[in-house]
Amino acid sequence: MKKYHVDMEPADCEWCAKPLPIVRHWRTLFCNKDCGNAYFNKLAADAAAEDRSRLKCEACGNPIKGAKRAHQRYCGRRCWPSKKRKIAPD
Numbered sequence: 726m727k728k729y730h731v732d733m734e735p736a737d738c739e740w741c742a743k744p745l746p747i748v749r750h751w752r753t754l755f756c757n758k759d760c761g762n763a764y765f766n767k768l769a770a771d772a773a774a775e776d777r778s779r780l781k782c783e784a785c786g787n788p789i790k791g792a793k794r795a796h797q798r799y800c801g802r803r804c805w806p807s808k809k810r811k812i813a814p815d
Contacts, residue, residue, distance in 0.1 A: 740764045 733735040736745045736753075740760035745753055755766040770777055771793055773805055780789040784804035 735747065738745060738756040738760050738765055739754045741756065743756045745756060751792065772774065776795040777789075777792040777797075780792050780795070780799035781787065782789055782804050783798045785800065787800055789800045
């Protein structure tokens with residue numbers, strides 16, 4: 726199987742839009758490793774931000790705004806101890 730093609734159509738880098746060389750591997754999408762890393766880091770950051778946007782507080786049920794981590798469980802200090810405290814039945 727031929728890996729490098731000379732007669733490929735001109736294409737641009739997916740990240741920085743610089744033109745790719747005409748002689749390249751048929752799956753080449755980026756002009757260098759830095760562009761590829763930046764592209765995939767952005768994809769991972771967007772996925773994590775989407776996960777954080779769906780978080781709801783376990784105590785009050787309100788959406789958690791400004792969550793820094795995807796495993797955050799409470800919206801703030803007010804709700805955190807309220808869920809931890811259990812009222813013993815009489």
